[in-house]
Amino acid sequence: MELEEVGHYVNFMAEGADFDPCSEEPPLERLYQALREDEDIAKKFVSITNSHAAFIQFLEENEDYWQFFDEGCMKWQSCITLMASSEYYSVRIRAVDASKLIAHQLKHDSNPNVRAACVSRSTKIANELMHDEHRFVRAVCALQSESLGLALMHDTDDLVREYCTKWEACAKNYVEDTCEAVRWHSICRHPHLAKYFIYDPSPKIRKLCFHKDTALVELLKDDADSDVRMKILVEHPEMAQYYLNDENECIRNIALEKLKYGK
Structure with a gap:
């Protein structure tokens, strides 16, 4: 293939040309192979596509x-360097993922997804961007080390805060957090x-508690919320006898059915 092509x-x-690598003669197979075998062709491809709006x-x-990037262009370091200048943020992220040096170059990129990708490549960058204006960047920073998680724990x-739950030292402080998702992830992790x-004030959270730790069934079997008691009965049919006298008719009926027809 010539560069002009x-x-x-x-x-x-x-x-809108289709690329199907499984077909016998893909219409773009010639380009695909050229990108894998010829660095100059690959560089030309990246240079053009970096600013080609329609592409x-x-x-x-x-x-x-x-696939043209992942299996072709990115074989060449020169192409990865060029990709860092793409107008499309996803291409820049590909470059960041392939090179820590580029991560340092793009750590102040205008796109928060690119900055977050940079954070994932280097704890040093994470420390620099922990107070980034965008919440996703700060969230990814919190994942990089326990010390960063603790620093961002009260964001x-x-x-x-949800991302901070990766660290037990943070999660154990979220018992009374105002966000249900934060409390949920604290338990899940x-x-x-x-x-x-x-x-917890949320029945959903209390149900999660005994689902994750069966020893808590005994403590929650008399929960004020019928949904919690129902969930216990469904997950622990051995509790059927206990729930025969429950104030909720539906729970009593299910308990009776489980005793009658087996657990």
Whole structure:
């Protein structure tokens, strides 16, 4: 393939050409192979697609096109460097994922998804961006180390605190957090902490508690919410005898049925 042909292929792709690597003669197979075998062709492809609006739009909608980058262009370090200048943030993220050096170069990128990708590549970057204006960037920072999680533990944004639950040292402090999702993830990630959440105001959380720690069934069997008691009966049919006299008719009927027809 000649360098002059690359632009024609890019235009062809931008117009909606299909790429099916499983077919016998894919229409774009020639380009696909050239990207894998010729660094200059790959560099030309990246240079053109970096700012080709129609191609970028189609790339957003067609997952198959990523193969040209992942299995072709990204074989070459020179292409990865060029990809860092793409107008499409997802291409820049690919470059960040492939190079820690590029992560440091793009850590102040205008797109929060790119900055978050940079954070994932380096704890040093995470420490620099822990106070980023965008909540997703701060949330990803919280995942990088326990010390960062603790530093962000009381962030005003629910998403950031939710990510902080990765660390037990943070999760155990969320028993009274105002966000249900934060409390939920604290239990999911650290089931042994469930015992501290059994008085949670949310029936959903209390149900999660005994689901994660069966020893808590005994403490929650008389829960004021019938949904919680019903869930206990469904998950623990051995409790059927206990619930025969429950104030809720539906629970009594199910308990009787389980005793009558077996657990």
